[in-house]
Amino acid sequence: MIEERFDAIVIGAGPSGNAAAYTLATEGLKVLQIERGEYSGSKNVQGAILYADALEKIIPDFRDDAPLERHVIEQRIWTMDDSSHTGMHYRSDDFNEDRPNRYTILRAQFDKWFSSRVRQAGAILLCETTVTELVKDLQGKVIGVRTDRGGGPILADVVILAEGVNGLVGHRSGLRPEIAPDSVALAVKEMHFLPRETIEARFNITGNEGVVIEAMGTITKGMTGTGFLYTNEESISIGIGCIVSDFAESEVTPFELLEAFKNHPSIKPLLVGSECKEYAAHLIPEGGYKAIPQLVGDGWIVVGDAGQFVNAVHREGSNLAMTTGRIAAETVVSLHRRRIAMTRENLSAYEQGLAKTFVMKDLRKYRGIPALLHANKANFFGLYPQLISQAMQTWFRVDGVDKVSKEKAIFRSFRTGRTLGGLIGDAFRLVRAWR
C-alpha cells in the first residue's frame, strides 16, 4: 500500500485529529491521517455544542461554509425531581451577534466538513482503515503504525494519537493504562425530528436562534450524571449519561433511563409529535485533571479524548480536543522546521504549551469535582434536587399558610433531609472543589 514516509501520522479524524492534521498540512508537512469510519464523523457522537473560539483559532472563516445548526441564545439549567424542574434560564439578544460564540451542530456532518478542509489543506486521508498497533524501533521509539489493511508498516517521524476515548492503540501499545469504570461516563442520545416552525414555536425562537437545556437531579436515579436537550434546525438532540461504575451497580438500563427522561413531564411536551431517526451511545472521559495520562513519548503525542481532555462540569470536550490537536501540531511543526528529533524531551514543549491555555487551567481548577460528585452522589443527584423542588412548591403554592410558617417548613425539610453539618460540609466541599 502506502510506501512513502510521512512527516506525521494522525490516528483518528474527530475534532482533535482534524485540528492536528489541518494545522500540520497548512504548515506544509507531509501528513497521513487514518480513520476507521467510512468518513470522518461516521463513528462519532456529541451533544452537540460547538464552541466557536477553539475552531476560529484554526479556521477563522469557518462560519462561511461549516454546517452549523443554530446559535445558542438561551441556556437553561434545570434541577429536576420526578415531577418538576427548578430552572435558571439565561437568554440574551447579545448572543445574536455577528460571530456567535456557541452553535449546535450534528457531528457526522460537521466532522465531514472539517475533514474536507483537512484534505484541501493537503493531508492524505485514509478512511475505512483501523490502526492496529504502533511500530517501534529497537530503542522503543515510535516510528509508524500498522493497519488492518495488512501490508508493511507505514512510517513517520511522529504519530499523533487522536483516537478518542477508547484509545485502543495507545493502551495496547503500553503508552497509558486502561480507563477506570468510575472515571468514564456512558451517554445515550437520540435525534428527534420536528418541523422547524414547531421547534421555533416551542422554544420561543426565530431564524437560527437556539436553546439548550442541561439537566440534573433524580433523572439519573441516584447515579452521577446529567441529561441534555439541544435544539437543532429541524431536530432535537436529547441524551443522558452516567458514570459507568454507577450504571454497573444499578438496575436501570441506559435505554430505560433515556426513555424515562424523555417522558418526564417537563421534557415530554418539548418532544411531542417528533420522529426518532437515530439512537447513539458513546463514552465520555470524565476523570478530569487527575486522569490525564502521559501525553508525549519518543515519537508520539496524545490529544483529545484519548488524553482525557474533557471538562465535564462545563460539558466541554470538542473545544479541548481541537485546542490540544492544534498545539500538538504546532509543537511538531516547530521541531520539524528546526530539524530537531521528535523525542519525549523535545515533544514536551506540547505540555508546556498546553499549560498556558484554558485547557490545563480549567481542568486543574476542577480537579476535585469528579471525586466529590462521585462520593456524594446520593445528595447531589437525589436528595438536594428533591429538597429544592419541595421548597419551591411550598413557596409558590398559595394555600392559606402564612409565609413565616412556610420559611420554617422549608428550613426544616432541609434540616431533616440532611443534618446542618452535612449541608454545610457539602456546600464547603463544593466551593472548595470549584475554586
Place this chain on the structure above:
Amino acid sequence: MSATARVEERLFQNRYLVDSGRPHIKIKPHDVPSRALLAMTRLCPVGCYSLSDSGQVEISADGCVECGTCRIVTQSTGELEWNYPRGGFGVLYKFG
C-alpha cells in the same frame, strides 16, 4: 414516542454495515459469568448481551454501536476479546 418503547425498535433507525461472520467482540467460554459480565446484560446500551438458559452470557454484536462500555467493565475479568470492527464496517452515524 411511547413509554413501552424497546431498544430493538430504535436500532432499526440506525445504519450498519455488518461484517457477516466476523464478530468484533467475542466472549471467552465460561461456566459461570463474572458479576461484571453479567451486568452487561443490562448495561449494554443496545442490548447486545443476553443470558442463555444454562446461565452463560452470550453476545450478538450486530447492533453494537462500538461504545466500549463492555470493554471497560470487564477489563479486569478478561472474559472479552474486544476489537473495533474492520475499517468501514459497523455503525454508520448520519447525525451523531
